[in-house]
Amino acid sequence: FDYDLVVRGATLAGPAEVFEGDLGVRDGVIAAIGRDLRRGREEIDAKGLVVTPGGLDPHCHIEEPSEGGGVQEESFSSGSAAALAGGTTSFICFVPQWKGHPIAATATGYEARARASRADYSFHQIITDPTPDVLEREVPALVARGIRSLKVFLTYDPLRLTDGQFLEVLATARRLGAFVTVHCENYDAIGWRIRALLEAGLTDPLQHAWARPPVVEREATHRAIALAELVDQPIQVFHVSCDEAAEEIARARARGVKVWGETCPQYLTLSTDDLAKPDFEGAKVVCSPALRAPGESERIWARIREGTLDVVSSDHCGFSFATAKRDPGSSGYGQGGAGARPDGMPAFNAIPNGVPGIETRLPVLFSEGVSAGRIDLPTFVRLTSTNAARLFGLAGRKGTLAPGADADLVLWNPDAERVLTNADLHHAIDYTPWEGMRLKGLPTMTIRRGEVAVREGVVLAEPGSGRFLARGPYALARPSGRVPDGFDAAAARR
Numbered sequence: 354f355d356y357d358l359v360v361r362g363a364t365l366a367g368p369a370e371v372f373e374g375d376l377g378v379r380d381g382v383i384a385a386i387g388r389d390l391r392r393g394r395e396e397i398d399a400k401g402l403v404v405t406p407g408g409l410d411p412h413c414h415i416e417e418p419s420e421g422g423g424v425q426e427e428s429f430s431s432g433s434a435a436a437l438a439g440g441t442t443s444f445i446c447f448v449p450q451w452k453g454h455p456i457a458a459t460a461t462g463y464e465a466r467a468r469a470s471r472a473d474y475s476f477h478q479i480i481t482d483p484t485p486d487v488l489e490r491e492v493p494a495l496v497a498r499g500i501r502s503l504k505v506f507l508t509y510d511p512l513r514l515t516d517g518q519f520l521e522v523l524a525t526a527r528r529l530g531a532f533v534t535v536h537c538e539n540y541d542a543i544g545w546r547i548r549a550l551l552e553a554g555l556t557d558p559l560q561h562a563w564a565r566p567p568v569v570e571r572e573a574t575h576r577a578i579a580l581a582e583l584v585d586q587p588i589q590v591f592h593v594s595c596d597e598a599a600e601e602i603a604r605a606r607a608r609g610v611k612v613w614g615e616t617c618p619q620y621l622t623l624s625t626d627d628l629a630k631p632d633f634e635g636a637k638v639v640c641s642p643a644l645r646a647p648g649e650s651e652r653i654w655a656r657i658r659e660g661t662l663d664v665v666s667s668d669h670c671g672f673s674f675a676t677a678k679r680d681p682g683s684s685g686y687g688q689g690g691a692g693a694r695p696d697g698m699p700a701f702n703a704i705p706n707g708v709p710g711i712e713t714r715l716p717v718l719f720s721e722g723v724s725a726g727r728i729d730l731p732t733f734v735r736l737t738s739t740n741a742a743r744l745f746g747l748a749g750r751k752g753t754l755a756p757g758a759d760a761d762l763v764l765w766n767p768d769a770e771r772v773l774t775n776a777d778l779h780h781a782i783d784y785t786p787w788e789g790m791r792l793k794g795l796p797t798m799t800i801r802r803g804e805v806a807v808r809e810g811v812v813l814a815e816p817g818s819g820r821f822l823a824r825g826p827y828a829l830a831r832p833s834g835r836v837p838d839g840f841d842a843a844a845a846r847r
């Protein structure tokens with residue numbers, strides 16, 4: 354046989370174009386693309402199907418431990434099964450750091466647990482406590498091991514950095530050629546709004562959005578970009594929820610700043626109407642930044658089409674409704690204490706922030722984007738895979754249909770329809786925010802490095818079969834070379 358596997362007669366959708374043909378796989382890698390390829394040991398007839406590169410989810414929270422001893426419900430085994438079932442063959446999750454502790458206190462155990470993944474994986478390192486030892490010893494060691502991206506939060510009680518701390522992280526990343534991702538919301542503004550809302554007796558899930566309106570996100574987005582511009586360090590703004598934050602990114606890009614923007618399916622499909630649902634159902638969609646007014650999502654789609662937002666991640670951060678979402682104070686992603694209500698439910702600010710979506714990301718985007726005519730197939734591929742690979746040092750290896758790339762493939766039936774329901778999903782969470790959504794276009798098979806990982810919803814990939822993706826230096830993460838007055842403060846403070 355010439356190939357281990359040939360996918361035959363498909364509509365092959367890459368990041369730049371769509372063409373009909375065959376795809377041949379050898380040793381887990383794409384070996385050839387063309388017409389009438391010679392025989393493979395295994396043959397898949399893909400006539401009528403669309404083939405895309407496997408999804409790369411560059412933002413998901415899996416099995417994160419909290420300092421109190423708890424661990425997120427979503428395990429590497431369940432989260433990666435869900436990822437694969439939804440067409441995501443690789444993801445980047447987060448190694449936590451607890452304030453007052455070295456990175457090593459959390460990293461060693463976390464990396465060991467990640468080995469149970471069925472999908473390929475890499476890490477962003479969260480920095481909550483940028484001490485000299487962390488920045489001068491621990492972070493360089495991480496970068497040397499292929500963990501080349503840092504994550505910082507400008508809000509959340511246990512996580513947020515001051516502007517001064519953020520600058521030190523940016524300068525460290527610049528010296529090391531690492532990339533930085535940022536959660537942009539104004540901590541003090543949110544705290545001030547939360548106190549006023551609670552004092553006024555306004556405690557419903559909807560008030561989560563009132564505590565952090567778009568101006569709070571826009572201000573922090575502007576500030577994060579300005580500080581990154583001062584240091585001359587490339588950044589990506591995580592989970593852009595509103596047009597005015599996207600506008601800050603567009604303006605900075607227009608003046609040549611190396612800044613990128615990510616959004617998520619929740620900001621493209623859900624709204625404050627979902628937060629306002631009765632019977633505490635709104636708690637299911639408490640995430641930060643908050644969902645916006647109906648209509649805002651069409652402006653986010655437009656920001657995608659203009660290229661300002663070029664990655665759609667899941668920001669999967671699952672907390673089950675029966676337990677965590679209704680149990681005050683059971684998670685780290687929150688702010689302003691643990692207010693309770695007369696009915697015993699938590700006040701909006703005590704509901705853990707985050708929605709589950711690692712499995713639904715691609716199908717929801719395919720249906721609402723491609724099938725609904727909002728984006729074309731190459732755009733879908735760039736949003737779900739190619740652009741994240743470029744941003745995080747995996748270009749050429751992930752996110753493309755080209756010889757030499759890993760044979761990570763998703764076969765789609767573009768005409769299949771199904772009503773999305775949580776019972777069909779593989780994650781460990783007891784609900785999906787998209788319950789009842791009618792999907793058009795469904796994944797029928799996921800192939801990870803040339804092996805069938807999921808067939809018709811059945812996950813075949815075993816725990817531990819995923820590989821750690823070490824990432825080397827790459828041009829996109831390098832500074833632009835422009836600093837105010839020509840004075841390079843990050844280099845001078847070495």
Ligand code: URP
Pocket residue numbers: 414536592639640641642668670686706707708
């Ligand atoms: O509400 C969210 N987004 N939870 C996950 C943590 C984060 O902010 O990314």
Ligand code: ZN
Pocket residue numbers: 420451452453454
């Ligand atoms: Zn501690």
Ligand code: ZN
Pocket residue numbers: 536591592641642
């Ligand atoms: Zn965030």
Ligand code: ZN
Pocket residue numbers: 412413414668669670
């Ligand atoms: Zn997140």
